[in-house]
Amino acid sequence: MMKRDEMLKAFVRQRKDEIVVAVYMAAQELTHIAPNDLNYTFIGAMGQGSSHALGLALGRPDKKIVVFDGDGSLLMNLGSLVTIANQAPKNYVHCLCENGCYETNGSVPIPRVGQIRFAELAKTAGYKKTYEIADLGEWERELPNIIEDEGPVFVTLKVEPGETYPENFPRLYNVEYREKFRQTLAKS
Amino acid sequence: MADYPLTAESIKNQFKRAGIHFVVALPDRVTSHYLLKGLINDPEFKVVQVCKEDEGVSICSGLYAAGHKSVFMMQYTGFLDSINAIRGVAVEGHFPVCMVVGLLGKEPDVAPTQSKKYGVKIIEPILDVMGIERYLIERDADTAQIGSAIDKSFKNSSPSAILIGREPR
Numbered sequence: 429m430m431k432r433d434e435m436l437k438a439f440v441r442q443r444k445d446e447i448v449v450a451v452y453m454a455a456q457e458l459t460h461i462a463p464n465d466l467n468y469t470f471i472g473a474m475g476q477g478s479s480h481a482l483g484l485a486l487g488r489p490d491k492k493i494v495v496f497d498g499d500g501s502l503l504m505n506l507g508s509l510v511t512i513a514n515q516a517p518k519n520y521v522h523c524l525c526e527n528g529c530y531e532t533n534g535s536v537p538i539p540r541v542g543q544i545r546f547a548e549l550a551k552t553a554g555y556k557k558t559y560e561i562a563d564l565g566e567w568e569r570e571l572p573n574i575i576e577d578e579g580p581v582f583v584t585l586k587v588e589p590g591e592t593y594p595e596n597f598p599r600l601y602n603v604e605y606r607e608k609f610r611q612t613l614a615k616s
Numbered sequence: 617m618a619d620y621p622l623t624a625e626s627i628k629n630q631f632k633r634a635g636i637h638f639v640v641a642l643p644d645r646v647t648s649h650y651l652l653k654g655l656i657n658d659p660e661f662k663v664v665q666v667c668k669e670d671e672g673v674s675i676c677s678g679l680y681a682a683g684h685k686s687v688f689m690m691q692y693t694g695f696l697d698s699i700n701a702i703r704g705v706a707v708e709g710h711f712p713v714c715m716v717v718g719l720l721g722k723e724p725d726v727a728p729t730q731s732k733k734y735g736v737k738i739i740e741p742i743l744d745v746m747g748i749e750r751y752l753i754e755r756d757a758d759t760a761q762i763g764s765a766i767d768k769s770f771k772n773s774s775p776s777a778i779l780i781g782r783e784p785r
Contacts, residue, residue: 468681472705476674479666483678483686486638486664507667511675515664603710603773610681 431590446492451477454496465612469600475504485517500530513554520579550582562586624650624784630762640672644691646718669694670701677711706775713775754781
């Protein structure tokens with residue numbers, strides 16, 4: 429099991445120019461750990477991160493899109509696995525932060541906690557490559573392959589809370605930051 | 617067909633005029649046969665099929681953030697099913713999501729609010745309370761509104777709803 433913020437820090441150390449779409453706890457933490465104009469946190473409704481990311485991936489096939497989704501979120505939009513696999517964007521990396529609960533909403537366990545193989549669901553849906561990672565060292569070692577693989581790629585990341593970071597939902601959905609994202613992406 | 621009041625071609629031409637390439641869609645009985653199938657077969661369009669309508673709201677938003685215009689086609693039932701995504705992403709998030717909504721079961725030339733079909737009757741009041749601009753399309757003469765609705769949505773970064781009141785053929 430990895431601390432989520434340590435997992436994100438390890439990713440940021442290897443980040444190049446990828447667009448990063450993050451939801452809920454991962455989004456809150458990412459805005460503190462590594463502010464970046466290509467961080468996309470403007471999700472607006474639970475479960476929608478993977479779908480925003482598909483729009484970005486289709487609109488900018490020249491850029492790699494890395495999503496940090498949540499297990500509760502994905503359960504709310506499971507059909508998106510099929511939609512994404514059907515479009516088969518080569519530039520799509522779907523990382524699932526599996527913490528087994530709705531952490532933002534009081535840490536209530538998800539249904540069938542610990543019994544679902546999300547990577548298997550993704551494989552059945554039609555993702556090209558899947559990984560299951562629970563160890564920080566393995567995450568650091570596999571990251572270059574994960575980014576280089578032809579997508580869509582799915583990565584289950586077994587995580588637990590690390591340090592606590594201040595929550596700021598208005599920042600996540602801020603329209604000015606969204607416009608800055610658009611402008612930065614248009615130039616890159 | 618010459619006397620039929622609404623053609624799929626006139627709607628498609630408005631999409632082209634507005635610079636639409638991406639059409640995100642879940643089949644709607646009002647528009648599937650002539651319009652959606654025509655779009656799928658037209659190389660000028662890229663149709664992205666979704667499994668559930670709320671995905672479409674977000675895919676259009678991601679496309680917008682990546683610099684593209686798109687429209688999102690669905691049945692009114694799908695609109696009702698995806699209200700929270702429309703609220704959080706399109707309205708509060710100020711994303712220009714242009715929804716093309718088929719009013720399945722609406723009686724020809726009857727105002728949607730006067731329809732005997734409950735689901736159809738409530739659509740315009742819901743859009744009004746959400747502050748979403750709406751346009752009713754029943755005849756070819758109405759379709760000029762489609763291009764201007766799309767232009768306005770993208771200019772103001774706000775959602776809009778183009779309501780299709782009868783099957784386009």
